[in-house]
Amino acid sequence: MPAETRAAPVQTRSTDAPFLLTVELFARMVETGLIPRHRRVYLLGGSLYEKAARTEAHGYVGAAVTSAFYRRMPDDWRLWPESTIKIDDSNAPLPDFSVIRGANPLDYGSPDRYPGPADVGILIEVAVTSLREDLTSALELYARALIPVYWVVDVPSKRILVHSGPRVVDGRGAYTRVEIFHAGDAIPFVLDGREVARIPFDEILR
Numbered sequence: 001m002p003a004e005t006r007a008a009p010v011q012t013r014s015t016d017a018p019f020l021l022t023v024e025l026f027a028r029m030v031e032t033g034l035i036p037r038h039r040r041v042y043l044l045g046g047s048l049y050e051k052a053a054r055t056e057a058h059g060y061v062g063a064a065v066t067s068a069f070y071r072r073m074p075d076d077w078r079l080w081p082e083s084t085i086k087i088d089d090s091n092a093p094l095p096d097f098s099v100i101r102g103a104n105p106l107d108y109g110s111p112d113r114y115p116g117p118a119d120v121g122i123l124i125e126v127a128v129t130s131l132r133e134d135l136t137s138a139l140e141l142y143a144r145a146l147i148p149v150y151w152v153v154d155v156p157s158k159r160i161l162v163h164s165g166p167r168v169v170d171g172r173g174a175y176t177r178v179e180i181f182h183a184g185d186a187i188p189f190v191l192d193g194r195e196v197a198r199i200p201f202d203e204i205l206r
Helices: 023-031 056-070 137-144
Strands: 041-044 047-050 077-081 097-101 120-127 149-154 159-169 172-181 186-191 194-200
Touching: 023 041, 056 077, 056 097, 056 120, 056 194, 120 186, 137 149, 137 159, 137 172, 159 186
Parallel strands: 120 149
Antiparallel strands: 041 047, 077 097, 097 120, 149 159, 159 172, 186 194
């Protein structure tokens, strides 16, 4: 039997460092087509990632979220499904839904004008297979950006977790309050600290 050969580890110089992208460069890559526009790519910590394919449940629950929020949206806010949000110069995630400030979405019609934390009222993630990430790394990032309200729709466990009261301690973000809603509950729809409506749980999950 021939002896097994193994590739030698790649050696880098001590002065070498990863080349991290900025949101500006990421936007240029998207707008010029360098990143194919049908790919669901986002920027995290200066590196590119691609979201996993949607499951069937992700599709119909996402449609239910759209319907539930759309009918109750105040005139000066808009629901943005799966659109890029600029957290800072090295983080541009692609949440499943955002509730964005502004009566006219065309105001964001510039490659370098992704909505930022001050534009966001609520971020929503629909968790079918991504619950661990949505409740750890994504939650920390959104809280660190002081996103005021963060919903996680936990499809397998049939519950909705609503996080509020973001704070930053020692450079890490956390939410000071989490409420868990189940079938039969009505979930407060809060923007700028004011309840604008209540959304029946059963309109989103059954």
